[in-house]
Amino acid sequence: MPGLTTDGSALDALSDAVDEVNVLKGKLWHEEPEVEATKDKDSFRQYDNACERVKSFYKEQHEKQTVAYNIKARVDFKSHTRARMGIWQAMEMLNTLVDESDPDTDMSQIEHLLQTAEAIRRDGKPEWMQVAGLIHDLGKLLLFFGSEGQWDVVGDTFVVGCAFSDKNIYPETFEGNPDSRDAVYSSKYGIYEPNCGLENVMMSWGHDEYMYHVIKDQSTLPYEALAMIRYHSFYPWHRENAYMHLTNAKDMIALEAVRAFNPYDLYSKSNEPCDVEKLRPYYEGLIAKFFPPEIDW
Ligand SMILES: O[C@H]1[C@H](O)[C@@H](O)[C@H](O)[C@@H](O)[C@@H]1O
Ligand SMILES: [Fe+2]
Numbered sequence: 001m002p003g004l005t006t007d008g009s010a011l012d013a014l015s016d017a018v019d020e021v022n023v024l025k026g027k028l029w030h031e032e033p034e035v036e037a038t039k040d041k042d043s044f045r046q047y048d049n050a051c052e053r054v055k056s057f058y059k060e061q062h063e064k065q066t067v068a069y070n071i072k073a074r075v076d077f078k079s080h081t082r083a084r085m086g087i088w089q090a091m092e093m094l095n096t097l098v099d100e101s102d103p104d105t106d107m108s109q110i111e112h113l114l115q116t117a118e119a120i121r122r123d124g125k126p127e128w129m130q131v132a133g134l135i136h137d138l139g140k141l142l143l144f145f146g147s148e149g150q151w152d153v154v155g156d157t158f159v160v161g162c163a164f165s166d167k168n169i170y171p172e173t174f175e176g177n178p179d180s181r182d183a184v185y186s187s188k189y190g191i192y193e194p195n196c197g198l199e200n201v202m203m204s205w206g207h208d209e210y211m212y213h214v215i216k217d218q219s220t221l222p223y224e225a226l227a228m229i230r231y232h233s234f235y236p237w238h239r240e241n242a243y244m245h246l247t248n249a250k251d252m253i254a255l256e257a258v259r260a261f262n263p264y265d266l267y268s269k270s271n272e273p274c275d276v277e278k279l280r281p282y283y284e285g286l287i288a289k290f291f292p293p294e295i296d297w
């Protein structure tokens with residue numbers, strides 16, 4: 001700040017205050033997530049014995065998510081606004097989608113969003129985190145906004161532009177991706193510098209990345225909420241520790257956030273359906289705290 005002089009003791013006081021805020025924040029959301037699941041937690045994400053629908057989804061996705069496609073998707077995204085509507089309206093619009101990549105839920109998307117948010121709320125987590133749960137999959141609206149299929153909307157995400165990690169689901173299916181035969185794109189660092197930070201890498205295009213770009217300047221949600229949304233499908237990273245050679249110190253904050261969020265997203269899928277109309281007033285109140293009535297999509 002121009003003209004502001006800070007002596008040593010003012011800096012100490014500031015750093016104490018930051019510590020205090022972190023402790024408070026920590027109490028609120030880093031602590032061990034407690035989420036009930038009505039089935040065994042190890043029975044989620046069983047891809048070896050998943051149905052054909054899931055297997056053929058990933059084969060197609062892994063073959064088609066190339067660097068060239070990802071650049072095109074970002075240019076398309078920036079070139080126009082697809083819709084203007086509020087968050088609740090977006091949730092209703094999404095409701096007709098059946099996610100072909102998901103072995104764990106047959107529920108509608110609005111149910112899944114409310115189940116995630118409700119699990120976070122029951123565990124006493126802050127409002128911004130409940131909102132992150134409520135909206136984290138809204139990027140699947142891409143399907144109604146001219147996506148090429150489900151392969152560029154849903155499923156786990158990974159990095160393009162460098163070697164595909166074998167910690168991805170069905171890693172052998174990347175053989176059909178032309179980038180795996182490109183000398184640069186198939187090397188460990190590819191087009192990236194070591195530890196350049198995830199902000200500087202190109203994630204496979206889909207609902208996480210799209211939703212992050214939609215809300216980053218249109219809501220007052222904190223960085224941790226944006227990270228939860230942007231990386232919630234990046235299982236090879238947040239669950240398997242892959243791609244760490246590209247991450248930096250800031251990403252460790254994102255990682256902590258995504259790991260705190262993940263159990264609510266995954267394990268709430270087995271829970272009882274929610275009463276949408278009963279919950280609506282509560283969540284509309286929360287949405288209004290972080291979003292204007294309508295946003296650009
Ligand atoms: O099946 C997918 C899963 O692989 C993703 O990681 C998740 O974010 C999607 O919402 C889901 O439905
Ligand atoms: Fe998702």
Ligand SMILES: [Fe+2]
Nearest residue numbers: 112136137265
């Ligand atoms: Fe989800």
